[in-house]
Amino acid sequence: MDKNIDFGHVADIYDYYANVDYDINFFKTLCKGHKNILDLMCGTGRVSIPLIEEGLLLTCVDYSEEMLDIFRKKVNGSQNVKIICQDVCELNLEERYDLIMIPSNSIAEIIDPKKRRLALRRIYEHLTSDGIFFCTLYNPAYRIQQADGNIRYLGKYDLDNNRTLIITYYNVYSPGAGIISGTQFYEIYRNNRLIEKRCLDIKFSVISKEEICKMARKEGFSLKAIYGDYEPYHYDEASMFMNLLFKKRGCR
Ligand SMILES: C[S@@+](CC[C@H](N)C(=O)[O-])C[C@H]1O[C@@H](n2cnc3c(N)ncnc32)[C@H](O)[C@@H]1O
Numbered sequence: 001m002d003k004n005i006d007f008g009h010v011a012d013i014y015d016y017y018a019n020v021d022y023d024i025n026f027f028k029t030l031c032k033g034h035k036n037i038l039d040l041m042c043g044t045g046r047v048s049i050p051l052i053e054e055g056l057l058l059t060c061v062d063y064s065e066e067m068l069d070i071f072r073k074k075v076n077g078s079q080n081v082k083i084i085c086q087d088v089c090e091l092n093l094e095e096r097y098d099l100i101m102i103p104s105n106s107i108a109e110i111i112d113p114k115k116r117r118l119a120l121r122r123i124y125e126h127l128t129s130d131g132i133f134f135c136t137l138y139n140p141a142y143r144i145q146q147a148d149g150n151i152r153y154l155g156k157y158d159l160d161n162n163r164t165l166i167i168t169y170y171n172v173y174s175p176g177a178g179i180i181s182g183t184q185f186y187e188i189y190r191n192n193r194l195i196e197k198r199c200l201d202i203k204f205s206v207i208s209k210e211e212i213c214k215m216a217r218k219e220g221f222s223l224k225a226i227y228g229d230y231e232p233y234h235y236d237e238a239s240m241f242m243n244l245l246f247k248k249r250g251c252r
Pocket of ligand 1: 018041042045046047062064086087088089103104109110
């Protein structure tokens with residue numbers, strides 16, 4: 001399978017650095033009362049696992065077997081979750097869902113607009129008639145500001161076996177293509193000696209509100225709400241996030 005960013009290269013260390021939880025309470029509130037929830041581009045289950053632990057029923061999809069293997073180990077056969085390896089642009093599941101969500105700005109990793117449109121089409125097909133689709137994005141103004149080509153320090157993380165991980169990265173914005181690209185550099189140390197280096201090239205689209213709303217509208221969605229944060233949800237030009245809640249057109 002052709003992957004834009006292959007998280008399989010860092011699946012074993014992903015949970016150590018992608019350990020944020022600023023959005024979890026929001027998702028717990030969003031999911032309350034929903035009977036069948038689909039978490040797309042779920043990775044190792046950062047968002048899904050706290051929801052499963054609340055007793056919610058989730059189906060989780062990602063196209064990286066390596067990321068899903070880590071997820072499977074963590075849930076250890078829980079009956080509350082189905083974990084499926086698929087490309088969201090070709091999503092094909094038997095069930096229909098009353099809530100479908102894409103956390104972590106991940107839809108922007110589908111950089112080909114035609115494929116993004118296909119993903120929206122497949123999502124629409126998998127929603128119940130009164131279902132909702134929650135799509136998280138960064139506010140483009142905020143995201144572009146960070147993509148200035150400077151090397152930045154992401155953090156230092158304790159791994160297992162006495163190892164330490166240090167991550168640095170840079171991002172560059174190409175206005176013509178509307179794409180931010182860059183590289184993440186991973187250095188692993190033991191007893192202050194560098195024992196391993198990896199890097200991961202990244203590329204994602206900068207998607208405007210107009211663009212995503214127009215595409216979603218063409219696929220049958222209407223915008224129900226827009227949030228600039230995970231709390232207190234207000235959105236304006238200065239917001240860091242641009243999280244969109246869609247419903248099927250014609251539904252209240
Ligand atoms: C930034 S990670 C986010 C994972 C998780 N939602 C989180 O918050 O930690 C993005 C994930 O999207 C997956 N992904 C990217 N494009 C995909 C696609 N077209 N179909 C399915 N999964 C995809 C990647 O494999 C990766 O696990």
